[in-house]
Amino acid sequence: MSQMRRATLSVTGLHAGYRRRAVLKGLDLAPVTPGSLVALLGANAAGKSTLLRTLAGQLRASAGTLQLGGHDLARLDAHTRRGLVAYLPQSLPAASALFAWEAVSTACNAAHPGKSTNSREAMTEAVFQRMGIERLALRRMGELSGGQRQMLGLAQALVRQTPLLLLDEPTSALDPRWQLEVLNVIREDALAREAIALIVVHDLNLAVRFCDRVVVLDDGRAIADGAPASALSPAILRQAYGIAGRIEHCSQGHPIVIADHALPRTTYGEIA
Numbered sequence: 001m002s003q004m005r006r007a008t009l010s011v012t013g014l015h016a017g018y019r020r021r022a023v024l025k026g027l028d029l030a031p032v033t034p035g036s037l038v039a040l041l042g043a044n045a046a047g048k049s050t051l052l053r054t055l056a057g058q059l060r061a062s063a064g065t066l067q068l069g070g071h072d073l074a075r076l077d078a079h080t081r082r083g084l085v086a087y088l089p090q091s092l093p094a095a096s097a098l099f100a101w102e103a104v105s106t107a108c109n110a111a112h113p114g115k116s117t118n119s120r121e122a123m124t125e126a127v128f129q130r131m132g133i134e135r136l137a138l139r140r141m142g143e144l145s146g147g148q149r150q151m152l153g154l155a156q157a158l159v160r161q162t163p164l165l166l167l168d169e170p171t172s173a174l175d176p177r178w179q180l181e182v183l184n185v186i187r188e189d190a191l192a193r194e195a196i197a198l199i200v201v202h203d204l205n206l207a208v209r210f211c212d213r214v215v216v217l218d219d220g221r222a223i224a225d226g227a228p229a230s231a232l233s234p235a236i237l238r239q240a241y242g243i244a245g246r247i248e249h250c251s252q253g254h255p256i257v258i259a260d261h262a263l264p265r266t267t268y269g270e271i272a
């Protein structure tokens, strides 16, 4: 398993999609540096999950380059990929009969076969503590709520300690408090390990509050890429989402995205 910790991610000229549908159409990202939390934004069907699936090796790029450190992500064997990339899909982990502790420790054991049993147990315990889910450890996966299962899926991804984390809507099933907690944990993890976390989110306020950088996709291309407050301009909100919107600052200084109204469908078009 690779011991690589710090790695820059670069994506250039990426084309990828499905048999009958080209989705990513020459996507370029400025290099993503270690220790970054980057939000992938964009309307439904813009290509966000397709980008994560391609980076995770589930879809083959038809053109372009995907580099993580010295590795070509398009040509990794499964073993090396497991050491470099953790992917949390949109779907929740299976509602199995496993105890939550077993589900996370199985992921930990598979990712760190060279470590002692004691240190793997300590790593598993640390993830439960960091996420504040110790009370779920002895509950069965099949008996957890949707939000609790999503937390466990994230714990399985984090315990692997890969240099690249790909998280597809990791907070979609969580209540407001846990959304804040989880985004904090992801950001701290990326910073502490100098890893890269790419997260797909629809909540623009979470993105501007927690992410160093946002990339806005539209029809398979990046139309904005930068610090949240400058990248999410009214013009980009209009183009990407078909909304009239703006960023303001609340009385406590946090940036907030205000969506004033949806533009008429005749201006914006239909979902693709």
Ligand SMILES: Nc1ncnc2c1ncn2[C@@H]1O[C@H](COP(=O)(O)OP(=O)(O)OP(=O)(O)O)[C@@H](O)[C@H]1O
Pocket (backbone or CB within 6 Å): 018, 019, 021, 023, 042, 043, 044, 045, 046, 047, 048, 049, 050, 051, 272
């Ligand atoms: N397995 C598939 N086979 C064929 N087309 C697909 C498949 N999965 C997704 N697509 C199509 O690819 C396009 C991009 O989908 P993708 O899931 O990447 O969008 P997304 O930006 O993640 O959207 P959302 O915000 O709705 O999750 C859509 O038009 C979708 O219909």
